Amino acid sequence: MFHHHLLLLSRAALLLRHATGLSHAAISLIEGNLGRLGLSLPRFRRQSQGALVARGDKPTRDRKRRANSPLLIHYHIFKNAGTSFEWALAQVLGAKYRSLDTQHSHGFISAGDLVDFSFRHPEVTAISSHQAAPPPPRIFGREIFTSILIRDPIARIRSIYAFERAQGTSNPGAVKARELSFREYVEWRLETSPIAICNFQVNFCSRTSSNFGPPPGPAQLEQAIANLDSMSIVGTVVRFDEWLALAQNTLSTALPAFTLPAVRLNATSEGRPSESEIFEKLVEEVGEETAKHLLENNKLDMCLHQVADALLTRRLAERGVKVSLLQAYKSELEGRPATLQVI
Numbered sequence: 001m002f003h004h005h006l007l008l009l010s011r012a013a014l015l016l017r018h019a020t021g022l023s024h025a026a027i028s029l030i031e032g033n034l035g036r037l038g039l040s041l042p043r044f045r046r047q048s049q050g051a052l053v054a055r056g057d058k059p060t061r062d063r064k065r066r067a068n069s070p071l072l073i074h075y076h077i078f079k080n081a082g083t084s085f086e087w088a089l090a091q092v093l094g095a096k097y098r099s100l101d102t103q104h105s106h107g108f109i110s111a112g113d114l115v116d117f118s119f120r121h122p123e124v125t126a127i128s129s130h131q132a133a134p135p136p137p138r139i140f141g142r143e144i145f146t147s148i149l150i151r152d153p154i155a156r157i158r159s160i161y162a163f164e165r166a167q168g169t170s171n172p173g174a175v176k177a178r179e180l181s182f183r184e185y186v187e188w189r190l191e192t193s194p195i196a197i198c199n200f201q202v203n204f205c206s207r208t209s210s211n212f213g214p215p216p217g218p219a220q221l222e223q224a225i226a227n228l229d230s231m232s233i234v235g236t237v238v239r240f241d242e243w244l245a246l247a248q249n250t251l252s253t254a255l256p257a258f259t260l261p262a263v264r265l266n267a268t269s270e271g272r273p274s275e276s277e278i279f280e281k282l283v284e285e286v287g288e289e290t291a292k293h294l295l296e297n298n299k300l301d302m303c304l305h306q307v308a309d310a311l312l313t314r315r316l317a318e319r320g321v322k323v324s325l326l327q328a329y330k331s332e333l334e335g336r337p338a339t340l341q342v343i
Helices: 002-036 060-067 082-096 111-120 153-166 172-179 182-192 200-206 218-229 237-252 275-286 288-296 299-319 324-335
Strands: 044-046 052-054 069-075 097-099 126-129 142-150 233-236
Touching (some): 069 082, 082 097, 082 126, 082 142, 142 237, 153 172, 153 288, 153 299, 172 182, 182 275, 200 299, 218 299, 233 237, 233 299, 237 299, 275 288
Parallel strands (some): 069 126, 069 142, 097 126, 142 233
Antiparallel strands (some): 044 052
């Protein structure tokens, strides 16, 4: 009888080992599939009390705090004031800010890459990337904030030329900018890489890989607008100060004592020219035909810019930051002479 019971116990132990192995295999399979979708499954360990908690977590209050750990993802479009914002983040956050791009100029940071990076670097609070694409992933244990700046596409073309002309690098754009006049540079871009100066921002905001593909159309614009609408901090370069105020207000809710310095870096133009001034200068330098071609092929970017401007106004009003109507009345009040009113 004793041998019979011993045999039953041995078989039970064997079945338990098989079941454990199958459960580990199932978890590994799920993790692999989630990783490909840009999602993640937390690693678990068993506490002495028998409850399952995320690895490294402390009970109750600490676990709740870590579950809401903030992470900002800034989508940095080239020549859209991203460098200024990155500098401000670095000043405030130090090592908790990271720039995340591949070594390849046409690389791509997927949602899965962002998930992986966040788990490998839980101390990082803000990421900026030229190569990541919205929408952002959902990441276990992180409260995700997102930010982006959109620019007048015609003003952006001149800024690209001025920036590349001043560079000391040997990449094709910098070399051509130093060799060519603005008109010749624009013609070269239109011939070799039109996507760089034609509806580039719609492409950036709607792409799903490093391949920008054919010129974007209404479907890409619709997707780009949807992606902008889902972001926490949206604005335009021409309203950078207001956008920075929105970023300050939004991020300070999750990061106490968070104060962003207002500084503009890599600025290649002075003042704030009007649209008519920008277009007149464009016609003067590249000719009317090329100027009309650029307008026609940047219609989608202009639509996106208008949406970004409206979203900035809406977000500011929703948070009570720099309410334009209130500021107008305050300015009027401050300009009036003081009076004594007797009731």
